[in-house]
Amino acid sequence: AQRVTQPEKLLSVFKGAPVELKCNYSYSGSPELFWYVQYSRQRLQLLLRHISRESIKGFTADLNKGETSFHLKKPFAQEEDSAMYYCALKAGGYQKVTFGTGTKLQVIP
């Protein structure tokens, strides 16, 4: 079975401080990992995926297979980063997508 764990429900940081949103997964094969973001009153949208290895809006995430983690990081938080963040795993023969419980990021001005 595939599972995604986001241990923090709420993360509050000051503007300009570093951000790390934690994500751990369990899956025996080679999954594909994603971070999705939902801004207030907007639909859920992709932020980044591990295959791309790119930085989006200053965020990066590295897949650590040894620790089965895919933490999301940003060196300097901005107010517009305040949103709900979900880690997701895509795996299996039918490419089922499983989400974590989400972390609300609150950036304090």
Place this chain on the structure above:
Amino acid sequence: DVKVTQSSRYLVKRTGEKVFLECVQDMDHENMFWYRQDPGLGLRLIYFSYDVKMKEKGDIPEGYSVSREKKERFSLILESASTNQTSMYLCASSPVTTEAFFGQGTRLTVV
């Protein structure tokens, strides 16, 4: 731009009613998904479909069924709505190889 459209933004239904939530995508994606989103519980997969007339149960299928008669349309059916099915319902579609694209959500209230 990929469009995933859910037929209603808000719905209010009575306990015991049969409820249909419709979702349409315009990008010929193979996979479609229905999730419910609840505070503190995140997104939980109800059902997904990987082809026309094909479906798989997700993590919380009880009380729900689905229909996919055409590739672009995926319907979620609540056979007999109950108050514990009050939630935000999200539809998504994806090709096999890339990320999922989401609809705007349907907030269902069962009274």
